[in-house]
Amino acid sequence: MTDTTNMMAKELLGFYQEELYEEARRAKKEGKLVCWSASVAPSELCVTMDIAMIYPETHAAGIGARKGALDMLEVADEKGYNLDTCSYARVNLGYMELLKEEALTGKTPEKLEKTPAARIPLPDLLITCNNICNTLLKWYENLAVELNIPLIIIDVPFNHTMPIPQYAKDYIAEQFKDAITQLEEICGKKFDYDKFLKVQEQTQRSVAQWNRVASLSSHKPSPLNCFDLFNYMALIVCARSKDYAEITFKKFADELEENLKNGIYAFKGSEQKRVTWEGIAVWPHLGHTFKGLKNLGNIMTGSAYPGLWNLSYTPGDMSSMAEAYTRIYINTCLDNKVKVLSDIISGGKCDGVVYHQNRSCKLMSFLNVETADMLQKENGLPYVSFDGDQTDPRNFAPAQFDTRVQALDEMMKQKEGVSNE
């Protein structure tokens, strides 16, 4: 066992990420079950059953960030996946095809051999949830049929009217029960409800530490650049039902608080303007987007995306857990979406907003015009939008991004003295 007590948060992040992949590979070797899961599907169910988990979205983002997406996208393209569909899905479906080919032929395809991301095993079952998009339903349908394995679905209906009605929570809670029955069949053992409660409690502790980290960007100057949340997000996705996430986030929050006390801030030098980033990161160009803002003296102190995992609920209460998984802002009406973003912007004491018009994500793009308009009417802050993609490097133009954030910077500076405090 590696001693983690003296590790810094950043080291813990790397260590636990690798540990999770290793656990899955080990499980596969030992003939235990491996599940591929959507990033905001309820992890509590499979973790209670001791199933090793892999999160394809995080894995695809990792491939993208390490500049390995094109190979996988090419495989998906050859299989007939349209370039217009989500690049996370295409990277993962491409990867799955290579794993399948390897399993069938015993030979490792070259593209799989040289892919820069962690090696993951093929799944024995799948779980998906559409609280962040319906693409996750279509993508997982395809995985299930191509691999001929069971697929557990948690369908959280789009909340066109807020607050969330009880009948919607009842429907979701019924699906938790059905998922448990399916898991009992797949695993050939009873579901342990005492353990489930403990896993739920663990999840709540992880979420609480995650929220603690996120709240630190409200300080001005800020000890946290929200770009860091894009990195730490890996553990709220992949390990929130284990103590890995809690330990790492607690350490990170402690470090940031210590820095704050000592006057050490995220921005070396002095932060000029603070922005909210609406949308997913541009993984293959993460460095460019980070530097583009940094070179102008700007820091990201608002991002709604990491807030997707603010899954606080009452352990033991299925209806409360159902609500947590369905209330995610992109699964709600425009008014609520705007309200959530408005709180993010004011919480981060932001001076402007950057909207990622994401070619891969229709749900996080098609309301940007209206969202931006409503928010500007409310808070008067300038905004810009740029074209990008979460993992297809071809859909992002660095020069366009630079021009747009420069324009935002100028607008924010013109408003000098009219700060959003």
Place this chain on the structure above:
Amino acid sequence: MSRIESIISELSSISNNPKKAMEDYKKETGKGSVGVMPYYAPEEIIHAAGFLPVGIWGGQKSISKARAYLPPFACSIMQSVMEMQLEGVYDDLEAVLFPVPCDTLKCLSQKWKGTSPVIVFTHPQNRKLEAANKFLAEEYRLVREKLEKILSVQISDEALNNSIEIYNENRKVMREFTDIAANYPNIIDPIKRHAIIKARFFMEKSKHTAMVKELNSELIALPVEAFTGKKVVLTGIMAEPNEVLDILKDNGFAVVADDLAQESRLFRNDVPSGTDPLYRLAKWWQEFDGCSLAVDTKKSRGPMLMDMVKVYKADAVVVCMMKFCDPEEFDYPIYYRQFEEAGIKSLFIEIDLETTSFEQTKTRVQSFSEML
């Protein structure tokens, strides 16, 4: 003009002029129309209120105003619907029923640019569970309540059950029609077939039923003709604009069956029997399969299409791929592989309501026709 010709001509003219159909309905009944967005809204509820449900499927259009509100990668049908919203085309509707079975529709439901009130509801996607029926029946109850309020009417269970029967009768007659039409491809060419089906969206259903029923009996009285062209099954959202169907016709193709969201998907299943009409409507969604917008962990669409090819002795499947429709795009690699494995030929054509140049489609269809 023969009776067959005159029925087809009347239905074609209705399908080409929804505005007039709405005006005629108003003159006749004094009641207005309610818009029905794709896909799979329970329009029986509107019918039971005595109003005319009108299908909203966009139209052939160049996109300019909508560009300000939608990026170019939104599906072609919703680009065109958005353009028409901005032009005020739908403003005579008393309300618009708005289902959200895909991410694009979720967003669009929040940004209607016309003046009519919008009633949004969500289809459950874990469809095979009983809990899904309960959820959807509750959504429909709210749809009914909202419609009652907007239209100032009461919609009784009895009226609703009655409307369901009228719709089921129409579905049955439409299934008969598509089967009969497959035997008379020289009379019912792809464009006429489409117009006869499309007229459903702009007519009180029992009237449509009566006309199609008559058409059916006129057709079966004729001897089945020999057909020298090729027979195809269409799959996708829709096969518009008409130029696409023209190209199929010009190249000697007959549509012997379809799996289009605008056509047969709407009537291949009846609403099941029962007493609670809202529950019955909900149950229809549970029993419905083979559509990209209705989640199906078994992905039965490929096998269903292969069955259709067999039953209708078709030569191929024509994939009418709605541009930028991701649910349809996700289904494609799976059924394409299944077709390849089973030796079923297929042709992929892109459906773009904005396009005015069909040269590419023409070339593809021509060379496919030579290949068959």
